[in-house]
Amino acid sequence: MTLTQAPPAVVATNLTKVYGQGDAAVHALRGVDVAFQTGAFTAIMGPSGSGKSTLMHCLAGLDTATSGTVRIGDVELTGLNDRQLTLLRRERIGFVFQAFNLLPTLTAEQNIRLPLDISARQADPALFDLVVDTVGLRDRLAHRPTELSGGQQQRVAVARALISKPQVIFADEPTGNLDSRSGAEVLSFLRTSVRELHQTIVMVTHDPVAASYADRVIFLRDGELVTEITAPTPQSVLDTLVKLERA
Secondary structure: OOOOOOOOOEEEEEEEEEEOOHHHOEEEEEEEEEEEOOOOEEEEEOOOOOOHHHHHHHHOOOOOOOEEEEEEOOEEOOOOOHHHHHHHHHHHEEEEOOOOOOOOOOOHHHHHHHHHHHOOOOOOHHHHHHHHHHOOOHHHOOOOHHHOOHHHHHHHHHHHHHOOOOOEEEEEOOOOOOOHHHHHHHHHHHHHHHHHHOOOEEEEOOOHHHHOOOOEEEEEEOOEEEEEEEOOOHHHHHHHHHHHHHO
């Protein structure tokens, strides 16, 4: 099945999010319609306050939309209760955040296996080896987070997100706490996971260089999806952002 034939991994339809009421109401999302293709790397960008983090949180079931729908695969999030959302996030979604969120008392290998341990699932040995080798952690598995560099810790977080074979990984500023070299390493591993593991990744970033690793970049302004580009370069992303800031 080719990329264009596969059904979208995530679809948002007429998605709105309003914080507060009356004169104090803030419209963070205004009727957003967007689909994220299976096996593709998509970046979400926009000026500060554009709604990009709110969009990701609603897509991932971390926040509840005011109206509209979100589907992950064949599951609509709108009608799920808290327990069902927790199970969905555990079984179908991977997360990579700006903070690495590793447990300091566990080794790198134990941190990677943690989602499987929580859900009482066994790791697929072949997948574990593939993920570990993909992110280049073979010689760091016995190390605890304090014994790893920031880039290595974030690679552990990426491996942890990959190990449960989620339908989609949401990455929120995954290189925000890293220097440029470590950030490039992590972005390369995310890119590789899309190419070699056919993973679907949706990443929020403010960095044009980070966005250039994606297949596609969508841009929000004032809670609305205003444009998108494919095959992005740092310059094309920066030029688009400048236009949005001036508009």
